[in-house]
Amino acid sequence: MGTTDVPVLRATGVTKRFGHVEALRGASLEVRPGEVHALLGDNGAGKSTLVKMLSGVHTPDEGTIEIDGRTVRFGTPRDAQEAGVETVYQDLALASTLPPGDNVFLGRELLKPGLLGKLGFVDRPAMRRRAAEELATVGARVPSAVVPVSALSGGQKQAVAISRSLIWGRRLLIMDEPTAALGARQTHYVLELIKRVRDDRGMAILLISHSLPDVFEVADRVTVLRLGEDVMTAPIGDCTTESLLGAITGATTLGARKEAT
Amino acid sequence: MSTTAESGAQTPAPAQNPAADRKAERAQKRAERYESLTIAGILLLIIVVFSVLAPSGSFLSLDNLRNVALDASTMLILAAGMTFLLIAAGLDLSIGAIVVFTAVVAAKVMAALAGDVTIDVAQLNHPHLFLALLLGIGASLLVGLGWGLVNGLLAVRAKIPAFIATLATAGVILGLAQVWTGGLNVQGAPIQLQEFFGLGSLFGVIPWPVVVAIVVTGILWVILGWTRFGLRTYAIGANPDSAARAGINVGRHLLILYVLMGVLAAIVGVIDLARFNTASVSGHTEDALAAISAVVIGGTSLFGGRGRMSGTVIGALIPAVLLNGFVIMAIDPFWQNVAVGLVLLGAVYVDQLRRRRAQQG
Numbered sequence: 001m002g003t004t005d006v007p008v009l010r011a012t013g014v015t016k017r018f019g020h021v022e023a024l025r026g027a028s029l030e031v032r033p034g035e036v037h038a039l040l041g042d043n044g045a046g047k048s049t050l051v052k053m054l055s056g057v058h059t060p061d062e063g064t065i066e067i068d069g070r071t072v073r074f075g076t077p078r079d080a081q082e083a084g085v086e087t088v089y090q091d092l093a094l095a096s097t098l099p100p101g102d103n104v105f106l107g108r109e110l111l112k113p114g115l116l117g118k119l120g121f122v123d124r125p126a127m128r129r130r131a132a133e134e135l136a137t138v139g140a141r142v143p144s145a146v147v148p149v150s151a152l153s154g155g156q157k158q159a160v161a162i163s164r165s166l167i168w169g170r171r172l173l174i175m176d177e178p179t180a181a182l183g184a185r186q187t188h189y190v191l192e193l194i195k196r197v198r199d200d201r202g203m204a205i206l207l208i209s210h211s212l213p214d215v216f217e218v219a220d221r222v223t224v225l226r227l228g229e230d231v232m233t234a235p236i237g238d239c240t241t242e243s244l245l246g247a248i249t250g251a252t253t254l255g256a257r258k259e260a261t
Numbered sequence: 262m263s264t265t266a267e268s269g270a271q272t273p274a275p276a277q278n279p280a281a282d283r284k285a286e287r288a289q290k291r292a293e294r295y296e297s298l299t300i301a302g303i304l305l306l307i308i309v310v311f312s313v314l315a316p317s318g319s320f321l322s323l324d325n326l327r328n329v330a331l332d333a334s335t336m337l338i339l340a341a342g343m344t345f346l347l348i349a350a351g352l353d354l355s356i357g358a359i360v361v362f363t364a365v366v367a368a369k370v371m372a373a374l375a376g377d378v379t380i381d382v383a384q385l386n387h388p389h390l391f392l393a394l395l396l397g398i399g400a401s402l403l404v405g406l407g408w409g410l411v412n413g414l415l416a417v418r419a420k421i422p423a424f425i426a427t428l429a430t431a432g433v434i435l436g437l438a439q440v441w442t443g444g445l446n447v448q449g450a451p452i453q454l455q456e457f458f459g460l461g462s463l464f465g466v467i468p469w470p471v472v473v474a475i476v477v478t479g480i481l482w483v484i485l486g487w488t489r490f491g492l493r494t495y496a497i498g499a500n501p502d503s504a505a506r507a508g509i510n511v512g513r514h515l516l517i518l519y520v521l522m523g524v525l526a527a528i529v530g531v532i533d534l535a536r537f538n539t540a541s542v543s544g545h546t547e548d549a550l551a552a553i554s555a556v557v558i559g560g561t562s563l564f565g566g567r568g569r570m571s572g573t574v575i576g577a578l579i580p581a582v583l584l585n586g587f588v589i590m591a592i593d594p595f596w597q598n599v600a601v602g603l604v605l606l607g608a609v610y611v612d613q614l615r616r617r618r619a620q621q622g
């Protein structure tokens with residue numbers, strides 16, 4: 001896959017205000033096919049807000065979003081899903097009292113064949129089976145039948161949310177701080193999973209993080225967001241911890257260039 | 262490129278092993294079965310105690326069981342609707358007021374349309390009986406739907422907490438009914454409504470109000486347990502933001518639930534009018550709280566996302582059985598309030614234990 005490909009995602013000059021708070025001030029971002037693109041930034045930089053714009057939860061005040069070169073306007077999460085964009089939210093967005101199978105198919109439930117399906121009867125066995133299969137593919141062992149999500153470990157919950165995105169996603173998988181709430185072992189597992197999704201399924205991944213070690217381990221390219229603006233975009237090979245920290249905190253934006261030579 | 266099966270084996274799964282998973286699954290199933298059995302067991306125990314202690318078979322007689330079912334029927338309809346609302350983390354305190362208002366609507370419309378009674382061979386004949394019943398019931402259901410919509414718009418669209426919104430509409434609706442009727446019960450509905458429906462029964466065995474309650478509850482039971490609408494009701498109660506981000510139209514779904522509750526209250530209004538041939542403006546003040554306690558006794562969580570219709574059926578039967586048993590045994594029936602209160606406390610305590618356990622997990 002060459003860099004001349006049309007980007008999977010291109011956000012240009014995106015602005016979003018909440019009352020007097022300007023969460024995004026003309027942020028731009030480009031994710032290429034098959035890459036893991038890390039979005040870095042301090043707390044409050046606007047990362048989650050940008051994610052919500054890309055997944056149809058909020059609509060931008062200004063700016064454009066393109067998927068595969070076509071300008072889109074996501075009014076609802078469903079619009080983004082239909083464009084092939086799936087999001088694993090920072091809070092995972094799971095229904096804690098429902099089992100994994102129901103969660104994976106929430107909003108897109110499998111219905112029984114025939115008349116019962118037309119009447120809205122759900123096919124629970126099929127949903128549980130498909131969910132269990134997908135969970136097995138991502139290498140997670142999760143009791144899929146009856147245990148509610150609230151009874152699962154942090155890593156298992158993460159696996160349920162990721163499975164849901166993988167079943168439905170086609171073009172782009174957005175993950176908002178997937179390792180923030182995890183221990184070392186589960187963090188390792190999620191990072192391996194990210195690499196596998198990129199390599200096996202060819203899906204582009206936008207990884208929101210503020211863990212530099214994570215980013216160095218899995219990212220192909222990096223964009224740094226500060227105070228609602230993108231202040232740096234570079235291949236990970238051109239970055240150092242110092243250059244990234246500089247861009248994140250605003251101490252310097254020259255680090256990347258200096259280190260690259 | 263590796264196959265998915267191979268890649269699945271590359272990374273260890275986070276936490277837990279298959280044996281522990283199966284154990285967790287078994288524990289979960291056992292806990293759920295235990296809960297529904299506990300509440301069913303309490304009902305059974307009450308029935309056994311009354312059967313043994315009541316004077317020779319007076320409790321288990323067909324007549325008496327019919328009475329219990331009749332008394333429980335309207336509460337069951339309200340509680341079935343309340344089950345949906347509580348599972349979706351909603352609430353409606355105005356249902357008693359809607360029952361009163363819609364009963365008044367039905368009575369007034371029927372009285373106005375039926376026409377003057379002609380005495381004809383000892384029968385009371387209204388010239389427009391059928392039309393009057395049809396339009397009276399239709400108007401009542403429509404008005405119930407309207408009040409449900411008002412509740413929904415306030416709680417969902419205007420985002421006023423459901424507790425306050427429906428407490429306020431309860432006052433408004435009941436007040437309007439009292440202003441309209443001058444605080445007097447409304448009579449004049451055709452006696453045939455009571456004769457053939459309120460006091461009549463299917464095959465001469467099952468009272469019609471009980472038939473209606475069984476059909477309505479049965480349909481709602483199936484919807485809650487087996488359909489997409491039911492599944493989404495749970496999801497919305499568990500976390501409305503998550504449900505919205507999964508593409509569910511949360512606002513519309515909740516609006517439908519409030520409208521449904523209004524229609525169910527209207528059905529109860531019509532049944533009430535049919536049973537007593539009077540639209541009473543002074544009753545039903547405790548309907549909302551009674552329905553909520555039936556639902557909670559049945560194991561539905563006050564915090565949303567969890568609940569079962571089977572539990573609600575038992576929860577609606579327990580107060581009716583207690584009251585009936587106390588009356589038969591000539592115990593002061595006010596003890597029923599005490600007993601139901603204690604059962605409710607137990608149910609809420611269990612709910613909170615369960616919630617705390619789930620949050621730790």
Ligand SMILES: Nc1ncnc2c1ncn2[C@@H]1O[C@H](COP(=O)(O)OP(=O)(O)O)[C@@H](O)[C@H]1O
Pocket residue numbers: 018021022023041042043044045046047048049050
């Ligand atoms: N719904 C909202 N209402 C008001 N302010 C918000 C909202 N969402 C985010 N913000 C504000 O926008 C800024 C960016 O937040 P966010 O996108 O969550 O940052 P990050 O995810 O990078 O930590 C913060 O100042 C935050 O307080």
Ligand SMILES: [Mg+2]
Pocket residue numbers: 047048090
């Ligand atoms: Mg964030």
